[in-house]
Amino acid sequence: MPLSAYLPSRRDLSYFFFSQQFSDGLRTTLAILLPALLGAQWGQFAAGITISTGAVCLSVTDTPGPFRHRRNGQLAALGLVFGVAWLTALLAPHREWLGLEITALSFGLTMLLVWGARAGSVGSATLLGMVLTLAHPPEGWQASLAHAGLLALGGGWYLLLALVQVRVQPYRAAQQALGESLRALADFLRLKAIFYDDRTDLDDDYRRLVAQQVTVNEKQEAVRDVIFRTRQIVSESTSTSRRLVLTFTESVDLYEHITAGYYDYAALRVAFGPTGILGDIRALLSRLATDLDYLGAAIVANRPYGTPPPDRTPELTRLQARIAALPPPEAASGIGSLVLKKILVNLRDLSRRIASIRRYFDEEQAANANSAAGPDRAAVHRQFVAAQELEWRAFGQNLTLESSVFRHAVRMAVACTGAYWLAALLWHGQHNYWILMTVTIMLKPGFSLTRQRNTERIMGTLVGGLLGAALLWLVPNGDARFVLLLVFMVIAYSFQRTKYLVTVIFLTAYLLIMFSFLGLGYLGVIEERVTDTLLGCAIALATGYLLFPRWEGEQLPDLLAATLRANQAYLRQLADRLAGREVPLTTYRLLRKDVYVASANLAAAFQRMLSEPRRTRRQPTEVHRFVVLNHILSSNISSLTTSLEEEEGPAPVVPPEGRRALTSAQAALGKSLARLAAPAEADRYPAALTTAELRADALTATVSPDRSLTEQLAFLQKVSSDLGKVTEALVA
Template identity: 45%
Template structure:
């Protein structure tokens, strides 16, 4: 229970909770204030505007949040006027639903924030379509909703001005904590009692989470001028600490060993468990550091790592004495663990007074973020069945008009717009996410409905009920981006209490909400499966190709280092970022594929093998590259360069099989090395062993890739 209690406690310091609190205040206050002056309807309209624009207020740099909210305010205002004019006639309303759901769903071509802007406009249409507004009042109703939009915009700006660095601190703290979890999972590889297959699955899933957090931090830190300009101590610390966490993550991924043989050799010595426990302690310390940054509180180191390292060294030496067994690999692990501890301790600079030196933060960070163009040509170019966004927008539009026709044909309930809302927000571009959201929506609605009814049966005091509703409202908006099931569990009782306070029969509302949810989910699920379905297996080649090409570029950095060239730090970090992003994309695609129907999957066992081999490959490449970066540039033995060239040839052949263009052009020739030139130093021999292993992994990766691109279905 203690870890759960700790997570709940620190949830209240998260960016998600801050966003939920801000959204609740912005939506609730207008209705409360205006209801006091007997103007509840006007207050509800203003609150509606705030609600719709809040969807565009996703985490990110303030300039993007600002532009997103302003675009959302304009679209919400326009669609509100159009809906008020069209709602008097079912045919005109049907046409508006068909066109607007398609148009705003196409906003996906411009990225996540633009998609949220479109969702806000669709939500405004759905929530106003059943409201009969007399023609003379249509404009005034639209203006009230626009006022609500601008009210939310001003509240969001005000929160940012008061604490301009808090969003960056929170997301950086969360990023460090996801890396700490990754490190804790990595510690399990040294524990002979864990299942290696499960360890790899957990590690791959956590790598996806780490990549998502790192992207979120990049967006906020590197696109916020006030932070990246390094004009303040806080801004410099945030940037420097994030850069160091990326290096730390590389060190964690670079420590790869043959864990199966490692366990077999040292299983009975007890030393592997001690290594695992020590790394767990380091992960705990890193987690505490992340919490301190997230909470914006002082940090105090809990473990004496130097003392523990000395004890671990003694244990490893003792292992070497037993029966004359070699402990070279254990000593290598000790060196890596010591470097890992040093990296973690360097992060403590964040908590020191003053700003880091200018020389430590001179890297041009603009290269590490992507910039989304808003060119209308992108929209027009995607108006084709070849576009996955067009397919998704078509699904949403067809499913929405079907739902609208259904509820009108059968005179379906007093809140039939719930069916349409469920369809729109349950249909996702990926079928796996549509399936997951549908299941979570139904479970959450049923359990949440029972919870809401229970609350209303046992609590009669309206003030207490209002307080519970506010708490549920805050949790609902806090959990919307981190745990959808929990969000729905809060949303349903919140809605039931709201209707109860407005004097509506709760049992009727509960039954109608559950039925509407089931109907909407059924339509959404069917549309996702039958209407222009897009399966992950269809996109596998693209993911595999990008991953292989990223590994090739990563491998090229070894070649540069072995040839004695100075590895350009910016180029290297960009290549490293591409490897991590591509790897996370492959892993995420694999996870999504597993949620799809079995007959739509591509050989899942082989795909899992590819994901694991890919992780082993870039971990070993990282090991060699980091060792070269830590040395003065110098030419190495020709046999090492030859080994890298062979690996490059092999990976190019694999890229060529997948469909990469020009992968075999400008190929470096692989020269034969005279026997007299093959003598190696001890350090070079270690690199040679690593390069030989990389070559074997690439051969295995080639085999799995061939199986994947030639197979049709899962086994």
């Protein structure tokens, strides 16, 4: 394979340099580096370093989302960092009292997770401020107050930079999130194309597709969070705000049409593999994915294509001619040539929808958009994001071992206490606070993530230590080292939320370069950092494994039930349509969103379970089968729904066998839910639409029954029945 295959493409570089991660990395680097440089210039280097430390703490809370939430989180962290740093500095001379403080704060600050991930990041930032205060604790209450004040000044400096960036570019975060979402969707479409390659294993194809579905859902949720919670976007009628909302809505519709394109791929490969037509379909799907990928890069960069976008109409016409020229498949294959025509229709629809998304750069589209008025539109969009309110009673309600947050807080308290006393009594390195800092960063609520982070931390520290040592040996020039320091800082802080291994490698390397400027021997620093990292990781891993561990297998019954519940409601809206009842567009989109979110949560938990100890896994083969069947079921419901939406006139007549199949499918999902859920929750599940309800409206139509509809409903019945069998095996 040529070297160019391993190098990032121009499009990859465009995504990176215009991404929110890179802009965050630049901002964090500036916020950390400038105070230290100015302090050194003015003879106040220690004060400059403390201010930079405050900026480091605040950067932990600056996770993606609407700026109002980011600002509130940073303000809360600012106050907590100040208070905890002052208290820590005052108690530093008193070992026993300091140990009690570490135990209490590590528990209490971790419990902030009951109010969500952002509140949890506030707790993490405060813990980091506490640990970094222990690096060089000031003596006396006045020095302690000055130290805490400088930390708060650094946090305020970081907040000011973030505020200026938002004021200058109010729509930038939304554009970056939307572009990243389109890129994830393009990768999903590429994986769908692989199903037409008869050289691949279908089980592996489904495994990769479901994993990418998790990524797509995460990216789309990030866009919803930024767009629908930002008042300036959903309430104002500016051109940019309308285009953002319209384009995201169309991208979600595109995702539905991609997932709805399900076919019996095994039968397709048998019937049409020798003809070569599947290769043509795959190639066209891949090119459509590339078109979508380029569009995402253009939105991230906030500039249109440099060249006219490709027109896929001639390729679609050639594919149509090839399909028409094919001889009918053998009857033994169990599939007819009609399926290729359906695939062609789906490809045309995908091409049309991608072209529609391309109109993001068309100002006239926003001007002529028939969207609702500002306040009404905002009210509609707020339904698509979960409410985030601070309910104070939630803290007390989670003070039980039944709460995963409480168990994690107990683990954090025990691990931090152990790390503190180990560093205080047994290990007297110059930077032994690194042990405690490693524990606070490495210990996560789930064991799978804890183990993954620990592995990446150890590997990254070793590789980063070797990289830093090699550069210090090879590059004696101070100016060149400073340039490398800048580059490594930007890389480290750009990847801290996406590729932790990369962050640790370059963070370790830049710390070694920084210590070389302070006159410390880098070999001693490497030895101590590796030792402290190993000790901290060992404590975090042992605590996560031994003390109230939360295994993903224990969460699966709830996730399985949530997925079935979402698909049952999704199937019910299809039954309503077939019965002639109107389903409001907003209601349908909310049901569709619930299916995507529930399916992604289940798939993500399944992936995490596979990285846990083998003894803790709960029937991975059956769970994988359930995940695949769930994907097939929701895809076919989407396919039927979209076809009904696009048809004009009355609802089609459902033949008796089709009505029985639909009723049986709903009943099968209801039985599966009854196996998984507690009896007290039975009333929450919607009842199946009866055969009589379906017949009452459908038989009034004058259209003849649709036999292809009957076949599709029978397939839904089969998949629902198979889900029931898998659920029965899981419960057993």
